[in-house]
Amino acid sequence: MGCKTPPAVPRKSMSDNEFENKLNHSRRSTDPISLMNHSSSDLQAATGNFSSNRQLGQGTTGCVFRAKYADGRVLAVKKFDPLSFSGSSDFMDTVNGIAKLRHTNISELVGYCSEPGHYMLVYDYHMNGSLYDFLHLSDDYSRPLTWDTRVRIAACTAHALEYLHEVCSPPVLHKNIKSSNVLLDADLNPHLSDCGLSFFYEDASENLGPGYSAPECSRPSAYVMKSDVYSFGVIMLELLTGRKPYDSSKPRTEQCLVKYVAPQLHDSDALGSLADPALRGLYPPKALSRFADCIALCVQADPEFRPSMSEVVQSLLRCVQRTISNRGMAGYLSNSQRSDISDW
Secondary structure, three states: OOOOOOOOOOOOOOOOOHHHHHHHHHOOOOOOOOOEEEEHHHHHHHHOOHHHHHHHEEEOOEEEEEEOOOOOOOEEEEOHHHHHHHOHHHHHHHHHHHHHHOOOOEEOOEEEEEEEEEEEEEEEOOOOEEEEHHHHOOOOOOOOOOOOHHHHHHHHHHHHHHHHHHHOOOOOOOOOOOOOOOOOHHHHOEOOOOOOOOOHHOHHHHOOOOOOHHHHHHHHHOOOOHHHHHHHHHHHHOOOOOOOOOOOOHHHOOEEEHHHHHHOOOOOOHHHOOOOOOOOOOOHHHHHHHHHHHHHHHHOOOHOOOHHHHHHHHHHHHHHHHHHHEEEEEEEEHHHHOOOOOOO
């Protein structure tokens, strides 16, 4: 079943090969690239003069604002510091590079603004915010992510990263893999954001923040593709445990999620206590164990021993298939297709 599911159809069994082919189909879009050139005045009006009330986030590359139009359209606008680019030509090189990244699970660039002193990228807006917010900032009224949704988010995000590393030519480093850059749409399908902006991140350990950086990131020149893999492993840890990658409110031995959890990932007895309490034990134990095994490979200290993203994808597909075979196809449907189906 593809990462982004089609309208509901009568369910039928699917072989492993058919399931994998469906996922592989989303790796690259052949649709023609068409971007809208926005004026700065248009985006200023749509964002309420870049009001703080419309601000969705702020990072190394700039601030992101929600743009709302009279016709009901809602978009996300990334506004750069005017000094981020040497001029319009430099900015348009970035726009053209990002526009070529076409994948179901990569946040889609739909427009831009290139005026002197005004450089902005316009993306699809994803109403459920970031994975970080969903996991760590939810309130008492929020419905926690079920196990099947967590595995789906991991598998689809892995596909996006595999596309950047192994399908794009030349390969694309992300250098800012973290749960706040995994955006969730109305059906909780993930969309990796900040792709194609790695040139901003000379010091990846600084922009990633504590908890996500691979050990080699202490030397900026040592950042490699397997550094992205490490950061992805940390996202998987967040999905498994529901904990932040670094939490200063925890006891000192538990503050860094990788250091605390990684030594216990192969301990089947410990896994149950590590799993996010919000899951209420509703997960297949063997699938949980496979998920943990994949994490353990990703967060190894030596980058040479970490798997490639294609290997991570295959590992997660096996995890998905194990759950599907245990629970039936209903578990991997999008929210809109399984509204009448109980949790796994």
